[in-house]
Amino acid sequence: MSAPASRSPVIFISAGEESGDLHGAALARALRQRFPDARLIGLGGARMRAEGVELLAGLDQLAVMGFVEVIRHLPFFRDLTKRVHATIDSEGVDLVIPIDYPGFNLRLAKHARGRGIPVLYYIAPQVWAWHKGRVRDLARDADEVAVVLPFEEAFLRQAGVNAKFVGHPLLDRAAPELSRDAWARANGLDPARPILGLFPGSRAQEVRRHLELFSAAAELVVARDSSVQPAIAVPRGIDRAVYEGARWPRVEGTGGMLLQYATAALVKSGTTTLEAGIAATPMVVVYRMAPMSYALARRVVKVPHIALANLIAERRVAPEFVQDAATPQALADALLPLLDETSDQRLEMVEGLRLIRGKLGGAGASARVAEIAGELLARGKR
Template sequence: MTSQPRPGPAVFISAGEASGDQHGAAVAREIRRELPDVRLFGIGGRELEAAGVSRIAGLDELSVMGGTEVLRRLPGFFRLQRRIEGLFVTEDVRLLLPIDYPGLNLRLARSARRQGRRVLYYIAPQVWAWREGRARKLQRDCDRVLTVLPFEGPLLERYGVRTEFVGHPLLDAPRSRAAAARDRAAPGVRMTDSRRVIGLFPGSRAQEVRFMLPVFAEAARQLARRHQDLDFLVARPPHLPKSLYAGAGFPTAGAREVTERSWAALTKSGTITLELALAGVPMVVGYRTGGLEWAIGRRLVRIPSIVLVNLVAEAPVVPEFLQDRLTAERVAAELEGLLGERAAGRREMLRAFDVVRERLGDPGCAARVASHAIELLARDQESPGRLGTPC
């Protein structure tokens, strides 16, 4: 009787947000390049699916913000967790690759560890900002944690977490023509297009957009009345409906396109600030959430800024307006100071972005993450009996 060929190893990639979907897809392609017979499963968005990952849930099922919304959707998350844990068994998943998104991913890491599976956490939860107790969970349940910000490793290692800095995945993205043109332009040299685009980035979650977009849009209208050469473009992730943006009165496009076309930006906090910095787009950051979430977060957060650019630069490079301080008048006035090519604030910010770019490491992040994944899979095959102990 002819024996059936043994299936390739199974990897589960868990990405709960648009950025994780993008970065996970890059890693999935690198893993498959090295292991053509690998079986990839996961939760995430269209990019993971396009990279050959069999999804069991999409971003629309995972996108939440704030404590009250999380509580409302907890039953659905628990059902999803049980489905994933069942798939771990039926598909004999040997490696879990969680990407940020700690609410669900830390629970999945706990389950995977208890089942004797490898866990490679990519893009560490921001325990340096709040809830440092999560670091102990990372130490307990992860074989390794791959960090993308230079200051994260030393903070996590204080808790015994095995870490490695792999550089930031944004460095793998090709520089846009618009960004290259901005880099080449000498002070005082105007772009050939007489109109300038201001990008509005209100977030990748529906609740973020509801909180931020009305303020961002009003700031844009105020600037439009004072500057006739400005156009405004709103970044809309594909998993959010167009109807959510109808009241703003401005066209929408994907975040990548908006970034490439922007002369300056008004944005929420998060990874998007690093994307804009790497593209050479000066920005102002605004953030607002529900009153309860803000009150809780203000007690927990222990960092001087919520803007990643400022944390990497170790300086207040980008102005930020939080909660009640986020008004259309304030952010419009701050943005106005970044519009002129000779504006001191604009030139100083662009110089600081060069420092940020240097501190984020070298390109090739996805390949380095895939190398760690393949190494752990190989260790699994060599000594499956030792999976319960982090390596």
């Protein structure tokens, strides 16, 4: 279906974190293929900017998480909300596509609905885990919700949300351009030795909370097996100052390849656990929050696992260490068997992880979302 013939469409895409920027960039590319003359405006990071999205704010300002942390940034978000709403009202926006990031994007969807602008919510808030009242907001304000986890479609449809499973966009990633040997040498690593990937987070505050812990766990691993090479994943768009003093080598901007080629990984809970599942890379999952945020989260989050990979698998494939349970010794003890290519623990985990990919649908998520966008644009404003 094509865009309205009268003029090229104006589409607002809103992503507030690293993974949203990644998926938003792929979607922007798919939208450009469908609507070459479309104007794309929004919030996001360097990847979205490279795909031609005019950004009102970047990830360095947007990537805030945790109940307590968000409160400290409320003045910024109030000002940003006013600027975004003014842009939508003045620039003739034809379609709004929020990507995850519910604290901000659900309000954006409500504003768009009030202006009669269609809303295509991509990557639904995790309402199945907590804050289930947001389901009502989705049902009221989103014309379509494109979900990327297989169990979300039925859950949301039962609550009156017009949801459609489109597959997971991580499956659309291109194959690595370098072999493991070439990639390892390019990053100062010995391809003949085991590589331990450290993934402390994609936001500065996550890195501050996890890096020292991850580094200490890696030191204990190396003390027991000196052949292991730890390497820290450094995502794009993050302040490099948060890594000052880190002992282990850093792999800049190629976290996906580090995860692909690592023998095992120590991972902050989040989308990276799904990436590890797709790559069948054995992992140990960690999550820490500010004490007050954690106390609040314990009261409202109701899921059997914190790792998305385990939720998709519907069992505890990868071990999880939350808050005070995440000690350097506990993490090192869990990692060492996974770095042994012949251990039963590693072989069992790899087998479990390989099942995850098949549950995530086929490739082409961005193209399917762009197709839904085309249908909404053809309908026009409410």
